[in-house]
Amino acid sequence: MSALRLKYDVGLQQLEGRVGSTSDAATTVIEQGKMTFYIDAAHKSVVAFEIADFNHFVSYHVLFELFGDEVIREIAAFQSSAVTQKGPLQKTIEFTRAPSPRVIEDLLKAA
Amino acid sequence: MPTSAPIPCAVCQDVVVPRKQDPNDVIDQFQAAASTSLELWTRMQEALPKSSLDLRKVVSRDAFGRVAVEWERFRSHWHIAAINRDSGLYRTSVMKRLRESVKSGRFSQLEPYLHLALPPQLSVSTVQTLLDPLGRNISFGDSWTDRARDDLAAPYGAKVTSLPLSDLRLVAACEKLRNAIAHMSTLSIAELNSALVVLDPVVDGALVRTGKVTDKGVAAYLHARVGSERRVEAWHRRLDEVAEKLRT
Numbered sequence: 229m230s231a232l233r234l235k236y237d238v239g240l241q242q243l244e245g246r247v248g249s250t251s252d253a254a255t256t257v258i259e260q261g262k263m264t265f266y267i268d269a270a271h272k273s274v275v276a277f278e279i280a281d282f283n284h285f286v287s288y289h290v291l292f293e294l295f296g297d298e299v300i301r302e303i304a305a306f307q308s309s310a311v312t313q314k315g316p317l318q319k320t321i322e323f324t325r326a327p328s329p330r331v332i333e334d335l336l337k338a339a
Numbered sequence: 340m341p342t343s344a345p346i347p348c349a350v351c352q353d354v355v356v357p358r359k360q361d362p363n364d365v366i367d368q369f370q371a372a373a374s375t376s377l378e379l380w381t382r383m384q385e386a387l388p389k390s391s392l393d394l395r396k397v398v399s400r401d402a403f404g405r406v407a408v409e410w411e412r413f414r415s416h417w418h419i420a421a422i423n424r425d426s427g428l429y430r431t432s433v434m435k436r437l438r439e440s441v442k443s444g445r446f447s448q449l450e451p452y453l454h455l456a457l458p459p460q461l462s463v464s465t466v467q468t469l470l471d472p473l474g475r476n477i478s479f480g481d482s483w484t485d486r487a488r489d490d491l492a493a494p495y496g497a498k499v500t501s502l503p504l505s506d507l508r509l510v511a512a513c514e515k516l517r518n519a520i521a522h523m524s525t526l527s528i529a530e531l532n533s534a535l536v537v538l539d540p541v542v543d544g545a546l547v548r549t550g551k552v553t554d555k556g557v558a559a560y561l562h563a564r565v566g567s568e569r570r571v572e573a574w575h576r577r578l579d580e581v582a583e584k585l586r587t
Contacts, residue, residue: 261481288537300533304508
């Protein structure tokens with residue numbers, strides 16, 4: 229079981245997602261539209277991601293490919309409550325499926 | 340010539356477009372088209388025997404395709420009409436992009452001396468040409484709010500940027516669904532599945548997919564009855580509602 233910790237910054241309108249415990253591993257930074265991924269290339273794992281302009285964000289496809297149905301459903305629910313400030317600005321999502329190595333490879337290739 | 344008189348289209352020359360366009364009229368046109376599409380769908384459903392389920396599904400898929408194409412045309416025309424109505428921000432945006440393109444090109448030293456002499460009133464045809472010289476619809480992708488923020492004056496831009504997330508997700512999913520119907524590619528189906536799972540379960544619960552939608556399952560998804568209406572009807576209704584929210 230892994231944890232994805234989400235934190236929404238109202239002022240910056242930015243989402244930060246952190247996977248697992250804090251890692252000291254060197255990360256490769258990959259920008260893709262409004263998303264920035266921090267990837268541990270050695271272990272082929274996503275350490276963190278940020279989404280700018282989160283209050284208008286609708287491009288869920290890469291997150292869907294990485295994490296699957298349940299996780300993006302939870303992120304979308306968090307988005308709906310956090311950007312309208314009707315809910316908490318932080319949330320932890322637990323998930324079992326490891327982020328897709330194929331998608332991580334594709335992201336690294338695009339870096 | 341009165342300013343509202345039609346002029347030949349700068350792109351195709353033979354299609355006459357009005358010089359001025361009220362964005363609210365574009366909304367009316369879309370809503371009329373959506374209503375006609377739904378009426379046609381109803382008539383065809385009534386004309387088909389109950390046993391022709393496969394045909395009924397195809398009719399539902401075609402009706403969605405019709406309204407989705409109208410929707411994309413509407414978004415493009417509404418954007419152009421909004422710039423035509425008030426081009427202040429768009430002029431700034433064009434100038435900025437022009438400066439950036441020159442700055443990063445071979446004649447970067449000329450950038451400080453650039454001056455763009457756009458006509459005082461940007462006709463519909465001129466706006467269309469500036470946005471896409473080939474006369475295609477604007478391809479917004481998932482960046483509708485960005486384009487609205489960059490190009491449209493306050494009352495119009497704010498209409499788009501203040502749409503609730505449920506509406507923005509619906510519009511994104513509409514495009515993915517249309518692409519899936521048109522292309523049937525592995526990517527388009529995957530993008531469709533990601534867009535349908537993040538629809539707002541409170542507002543668009545009926546449109547949220549319950550299982551994975553396959554290329555052959557798109558028609559079944561649209562024809563499924565969820566609650567009091569079939570999904571294809573809900574799509575027509577919701578797009579009509581979003582269009583209405585853009586009215587000034």
